[in-house]
């Protein structure tokens with residue numbers, strides 16, 4: 439076979455194997471290999487690395503999409519000096535993602551505006567960037583999705599969906615009352631993931647008020663028991679970051695306006 443027809447056959451192999459990145463890089467890499475007299479091993483490694491890089495980049499894009507994280511905040515963006523009740527060392531430890539290995543949960547408890555969502559999302563991005571499957575939902579969306587699935591006879595599917603990701607972020611538990619079906623859905627998800635996959639949960643409810651927020655205090659107690667069994671808890675009791683920014687603006691305006 440001539441060199442040209444071997445080249446065509448090779449391109450055919452790459453198309454069959456769907457190695458698009460290799461196919462694209464092939465002419466330039468062949469050129470480099472001959473001009474730099476690269477060994478077969480070096481040439482092959484350079485070529486395959488293109489495909490590996492492209493595959494990893496695609497996986498990253500699909501993990502990012504699946505995660506549905508609502509903002510771009512990373513843990514590095516969190517201003518610890520503004521929120522001294524958040525233990526910086528503990529956040530640093532969590533950012534190593536070891537907690538995902540033994541299905542430890544993270545509970546972020548505190549009033550609105552103190553950075554609970556920001557921390558949960560920051561953990562989410564750290565996990566996505568490390569190649570873990572993550573999914574973010576609010577408690578209200580989780581309840582709505584479960585309700586819809588139940589009506590359509592897809593309960594088992596939706597439970598499998600929420601059991602799947604290595605990290606499930608459930609934001610804003612307790613903002614809306616968790617009664618009836620909504621409470622049952624959340625309880626099922628927590629139970630399915632218990633000791634299998636981490637949950638990062640944010641809530642304005644102190645642990646002692648969970649009983650009142652759910653119509654069935656037994657369900658609330660059982661859920662808390664599972665969540666807390668292996669968990670890291672942040673009780674954030676500082677002031678709202680939003681209000682702080684408002685105050686700083688008001689202060690600045692006043693200083694400008696008062697002679």
Ligand code: ADP
Nearest residue numbers: 516517520521550551552553554555556679680
């Ligand atoms: P929560 O979920 O507790 O209600 P958020 O995480 O939504 O609060 O924070 C409210 C806003 O303030 C967000 O825009 C967030 O990025 C910002 N924020 C809160 N805490 C901090 C912080 N310590 N450093 C930087 N930004 C913060």
Ligand code: MG
Nearest residue numbers: 554555610640
């Ligand atoms: Mg929030």
